[in-house]
Amino acid sequence: MFNREIHFIRSLFSNSSMIPLHEPCFAGNEKKYVTQTIDSTFVSSVGEFVNRFERMICEYTGSRFAVATVNGTSALHIALILAGVQPDDEVITQPLTFVATANAITYCRAEPVFLDIDLDTLGLSPKSLDLFLKKNAALKEGIAVNIHTGKRISACVPMHTFSHACQIDRIVAICNEYNIPVIEDAAESLGSTYLGKKTGTFGLMGVYSFNGNKIITSGGGGMIVTDDESLAKRGKHLTTTARVNKSYEFEHDMVGYNYRMPNINAALACAQLENIDLFIQNKRELASRYKNFFHNTEMTFFCEPDGATSTYWLNAVLATDLTLRDLFLKETNHAGIMTRPAWKLMNTLDMFRHCQKDSLENADFIEKRLINLPSSVRL
Numbered sequence: 467m468f469n470r471e472i473h474f475i476r477s478l479f480s481n482s483s484m485i486p487l488h489e490p491c492f493a494g495n496e497k498k499y500v501t502q503t504i505d506s507t508f509v510s511s512v513g514e515f516v517n518r519f520e521r522m523i524c525e526y527t528g529s530r531f532a533v534a535t536v537n538g539t540s541a542l543h544i545a546l547i548l549a550g551v552q553p554d555d556e557v558i559t560q561p562l563t564f565v566a567t568a569n570a571i572t573y574c575r576a577e578p579v580f581l582d583i584d585l586d587t588l589g590l591s592p593k594s595l596d597l598f599l600k601k602n603a604a605l606k607e608g609i610a611v612n613i614h615t616g617k618r619i620s621a622c623v624p625m626h627t628f629s630h631a632c633q634i635d636r637i638v639a640i641c642n643e644y645n646i647p648v649i650e651d652a653a654e655s656l657g658s659t660y661l662g663k664k665t666g667t668f669g670l671m672g673v674y675s676f677n678g679n680k681i682i683t684s685g686g687g688g689m690i691v692t693d694d695e696s697l698a699k700r701g702k703h704l705t706t707t708a709r710v711n712k713s714y715e716f717e718h719d720m721v722g723y724n725y726r727m728p729n730i731n732a733a734l735a736c737a738q739l740e741n742i743d744l745f746i747q748n749k750r751e752l753a754s755r756y757k758n759f760f761h762n763t764e765m766t767f768f769c770e771p772d773g774a775t776s777t778y779w780l781n782a783v784l785a786t787d788l789t790l791r792d793l794f795l796k797e798t799n800h801a802g803i804m805t806r807p808a809w810k811l812m813n814t815l816d817m818f819r820h821c822q823k824d825s826l827e828n829a830d831f832i833e834k835r836l837i838n839l840p841s842s843v844r845l
């Protein structure tokens with residue numbers, strides 16, 4: 467049934483028999499920088515590439531401060547702690563996301579609250595957020611409290627799905643009315659913009675991931691960005707075992723985390739970031755090929771939302787229904803083309819089933835229909 471589609475996708479990635487969903491592209495200084503760390507022996511927790519990568523991310527995103535971490539999940543964890551999330555608090559997020567978002571909230575022993583997404587962004591819906599807060603939240607001595615559970619609502623974590631910006635300006639404006647700090651999960655959207663500004667730089671903090679499947683990779687890695695100097699300083703302290711700066715003594719002033727990005731990973735990341743503009747150009751070109759191809763077919767190509775410029779980290783199409791989605795997944799994977807469905811919604815996973823949620827009509831609709839397509843940079 468999908469022979470035409472299979473043939474087209476094959477033609478885009480002509481060189482390989484198995485076409486992966488997303489593979490990294492090493493075409494620059496990767497080997498050179500990684501070799502430098504090996505030659506110098508500084509592959510681990512000391513070395514200049516970490517500082518260099520943090521400076522590069524600041525320059526690239528326009529954020530004032532950046533704290534590198536061992537992965538994106540740990541960056542989310544620390545950002546939530548820095549925002550003041552405490553055990554028993556509630557944290558608003560979306561059900562359509564990678565499990566790391568909800569996991570990080572749980573690491574703080576807080577509870578995720580799942581609100582619906584918008585169909586045109588796949589990200590947290592400002593309308594659902596506004597309605598939920600109007601119905602459930604009140605400010606008590608400057609702190610947002612859920613009047614039905616009595617718990618603090620201490621953060622909101624919208625996610626820019628597959629690199630498409632959600633309506634982050636409206637989300638921040640609504641949260642500001644309730645003094646709720648916004649942490650953007652921009653793990654998938656490094657390089658994407660909304661209203662001309664980089665995703666990850668709208669909220670109090672933003673978080674990126676450099677896992678092997680992301681637009682640039684450090685092997686594994688993450689980053690917190692913020693314009694707030696004291697948050698950045700505390701973030702650095704917390705991610706580096708809270709060591710008090712002394713030359714050879716080991717002294718720590720609180721229970722910190724060993725979340726520092728190793729220098730060898732930062733070396734790889736620096737080389738990758740040097741090429742990000744090329745990657746984005748290449749991926750946007752691929753997206754436009756997909757868009758033209760799927761025009762007037764049963765699959766609807768998911769385009770960047772109004773006001774956004776997306777990197778098209780992972781391309782996506784929407785099938786007309788679940789049956790067609792499953793058939794497409796089956797036939798393409800059988801033909802060696804890696805496609806995959808959206809994540810199972812977080813509220814349907816055992817460990818989050820009990821969490822509060824609102825009507826999740828749009829998330830349900832998308833989960834049944836969405837398919838991610840091979841999206842690697844093509845050399």
Ligand SMILES: *Cc1c(COP(=O)(O)O)cnc(C)c1O
Binds near residue numbers: 537538539567677687
């Ligand atoms: C990749 C990703 C993360 C972080 O993942 P790590 O593998 O820990 O770097 C967080 N949130 C989302 C939405 C992601 O896609």
